[in-house]
Amino acid sequence: AQTVTQSQPEMSVQEAETVTLSCTYDTSENNYYLFWYKQPPSRQMILVIRQEAYKQQNATENRFSVNFQKAAKSFSLKISDSQLGDTAMYFCAFSTQGGSEKLVFGKGTKLTVNP
Amino acid sequence: DSGVTQTPKHLITATGQRVTLRCSPRSGDLSVYWYQQSLDQGLQFLIQYYNGEERAKGNILERFSAQQFPDLHSELNLSSLELGDSALYFCASSPGLAPLTYEQYFGPGTRLTVT
Numbered sequence: 001a002q003t004v005t006q007s008q009p010e011m012s013v014q015e016a017e018t019v020t021l022s023c024t025y026d027t028s029e030n031n032y033y034l035f036w037y038k039q040p041p042s043r044q045m046i047l048v049i050r051q052e053a054y055k056q057q058n059a060t061e062n063r064f065s066v067n068f069q070k071a072a073k074s075f076s077l078k079i080s081d082s083q084l085g086d087t088a089m090y091f092c093a094f095s096t097q098g099g100s101e102k103l104v105f106g107k108g109t110k111l112t113v114n115p
Numbered sequence: 116d117s118g119v120t121q122t123p124k125h126l127i128t129a130t131g132q133r134v135t136l137r138c139s140p141r142s143g144d145l146s147v148y149w150y151q152q153s154l155d156q157g158l159q160f161l162i163q164y165y166n167g168e169e170r171a172k173g174n175i176l177e178r179f180s181a182q183q184f185p186d187l188h189s190e191l192n193l194s195s196l197e198l199g200d201s202a203l204y205f206c207a208s209s210p211g212l213a214p215l216t217y218e219q220y221f222g223p224g225t226r227l228t229v230t
Binding site: 045104105106 | 146148150158159160163171203205207218221223224
């Protein structure tokens with residue numbers, strides 16, 4: 001079975017500080033894609049960052065970066081210089097290459113950025 | 116704004132009723148996905164269509180059905196509604212299939228409340 005585990009239901013961080021959200025996954029596939037989605041109080045699902053499993057280089061998008069450890073099946077998200085607008089639920093997800101591109105989601109981490 | 120539109124935004128209906136949720140994908144996107152977000156089940160994949168054809172099914176109940184029309188918009192039909200069907204229903208779209216394109220962009224969701 002393909003599963004995603006986010007072990008931190010809730011986290012908090014002070015504004016301007018750095019926080020790391022954890023994610024582990026389980027799949028027997030070799031080719032897959034990993035994502036972090038953000039869901040603010042508006043409930044909109046926003047793609048934050050993506051990583052192809054065949055790429056060794058960790059993806060970076062402005063203040064957001066990932067630490068992808070393929071052997072350990074780990075995909076953590078680091079948010080630098082946290083801003084109040086980063087307050088949201090963060091979901092880790094992956095999709096495989098064949099059959100269906102459906103996303104399998106973790107249960108999410110609720111991140112609160114404090115002023 | 117992801118470019119994916121969903122109507123209606125909110126829907127309140129009674130048990131036993133039938134409703135239709137509508138989704139228009141981003142311009143040019145051929146794949147449409149439906150997801151259900153509930154408190155107890157989290158985010159779950161329901162069904163995927165690609166260029167009018169059903170591509171994959173997930174945890175979709177037999178009371179639920181979907182289709183994608185020639186203009187690529189999609190509809191999710193929910194019938195014999197139960198209290199447990201109350202959830203946020205998301206539509207997402209992507210340009211094509213992996214590995215060429217795999218990012219999914221989500222609509223704002225339809226909040227369904229069954230009373």
